[in-house]
Amino acid sequence: MMEGVTTYSQILLPVVITLLVPLFIYLGRGDENRREAMSFIGAFLTFGSVLWMAPKVLGGEVLYYQVTTIMPGITIAFAADGLSMVFALIAPFLWFFVTSYNIGYMRGLNEHAQTRYYICFAVAIFGAIGVALSANVFTLYLFYEVITVFTYPLVYHHEDQAAKIGARKYIVYLMGTSKLFLLPAMVLTYVLVGNLDFNLGDIQNGMFSAEVIAEHPRLVALTYWLFIFGIGKAALMPFHNWLPSAMVAPTPVSALLHAVAVVKAGVFCVCRIVLSAFGTKTAAMLTMSQVYVGAPGTWLGDLSIGLGTAYIAAFTLTVASFIALTKDDIKARLAYSTVAQLSYIVVGVTMLVDSAIQGGVMHIAHHAFSKITLFMAAGAIYVACHLKKISLMDGLGRRMPLTFGAFGIASLSMIGMPPACGFVSKWYLINGTLDAHQWPLLVLLLLSTALNAGYFVPILYRAFFKAPKPEANIGQYNEPSMTMVVPLMITAFISVFLGLYPQTFLNFVNVLGKF
Secondary structure (H helix, E strand, C coil): CCCCEEECHHHHHHHHHHHHHHHHHHHCCCCHHHHHHHHHHHHHHHHHHHHCCHHHHHCCCEEEEEEEEEECCEEEEEEECHHHHHHHHHHHHHHHHHHHHHHHHHHHCCCCCHHHHHHHHHHHHHHHHHHHCECEHHHHHHHHHHHHHHHHHHHCCCCCHHHHHHHHHHHHHHHHHHHHHHHHHHHHHHHHHCCCECCCCCCCCCCCCHHHHHHCHHHHHHHHHHHHHHCHHHCCCCCCCHHHHHHHCCHHHHHHHHHHCHHHHHHHHHHHHHHHHHHHHHHHHHHCCCCECCCCCCECCCCCCCHHHHHHHHHHHHHHHHHHHCCCEHHHHHHHHHHHHHHHHHHHHHCCCHHHHHHHHHHHHHHHHHHHHHHHHHHHHHHHHCCCEHHHCCCHHHHCHHHHHHHHHHHHHHHCCCCCHHHHHHHHHHHHHHHCCCHHHHHHHHHHHHHHHHHHHHHHHHHHHCCCCHHHCHHHCCCCCHHHHHHHHHHHHHHHHHHHCCHHHHHHHHHHHCC
């Protein structure tokens, strides 16, 4: 076992709980109230079991438990450090609110196959918890694929032609990238290192020793890039198109995809690979413009694996923001917003400076609460009014002030306006660009912020200040059921709370990097 790591068998509790919940949902399929109660109970118990570990992690411990050994150097094992806790806390916490929202949405639209829907939803959370607590690349890969397989039926839920096309693109992109890039990256790591264990508790020194880097710098760099492009859930261009296509799914699924499990698993994996597999020192070593092998003088050129990724992510967030401006469908606009916002996290972590890493990892949580609010608001609008087009929402905020008010607060967070939590993340990211002396990244982050305002502010202006068209007859519309409205109001409030008390997640990030 690694130095400074504590054996802690209770780390299995959240994994076991989320594994059992789908079974109990199936057993309760004859009673919809009992079936949905299983999701509430599972979310509560899972969150509690993760929260139970928080004091130990904040005290500087890294918790670890090995389940089994597949072969020498390849194990199924779980661990909890500061990075784990950020993702492991938000997934079950938001599961609770999405379950309440699911009831209003699925019953309000009288959706079919609701038991299958809730089972797949629960298994996706199981995959997210497994990813968050993975102690090595092999365990991470297993749970990463669990998420992909069990969210496919959710994307295909409506079972029409649009769902078929969207689900096919979803599975081809995510399975294709994981098999073509992520799996070979895992094999190369095993060949180079001899095991697949993350270097937990130390984000400076990764799995790759100085000797391995000196002997195989190009191979280490290749492994890095295979990891980055193999994690298709992070939605870096050009492997992003699955995400907007998946918007054919019911809105609660979109919330799951964009805020709770899928894309958060993607950017979490990027963070884990960069910080725990390679480490900031290793990445910096391979980012230097001069890399030598053997005797000094044998120059291999630039093998950039840090800032190179940051610039790809900056390109992604800029282009995605421009595309979002062109979308009239509210879910499509939010989808491209997600592509952009995920890249903020990748930019932060791959700049390899403390403040940027802090901002990037915090944004995993901050974006989750804000984006789930936006998607739940979009779903509430659809249930209440059957409207998807932004151009048809003139004056609608006057009929649905709670829904659009929450949407407005979450929009402020996406833009980066105080007191919402997105401001804190962007503040750290901007400081990171200055610390790293990366002026082009600073310009692109500021440009993207302006574009965020460009595609969110018009929605709020239309809803609250633009006169409705007479033929729209908006007087017939009202807020949907409180099972939908209350969860999105609470998550909007939490977005403000996290902006006022950013140490809620910053403390875990600081423990991770000993900042």
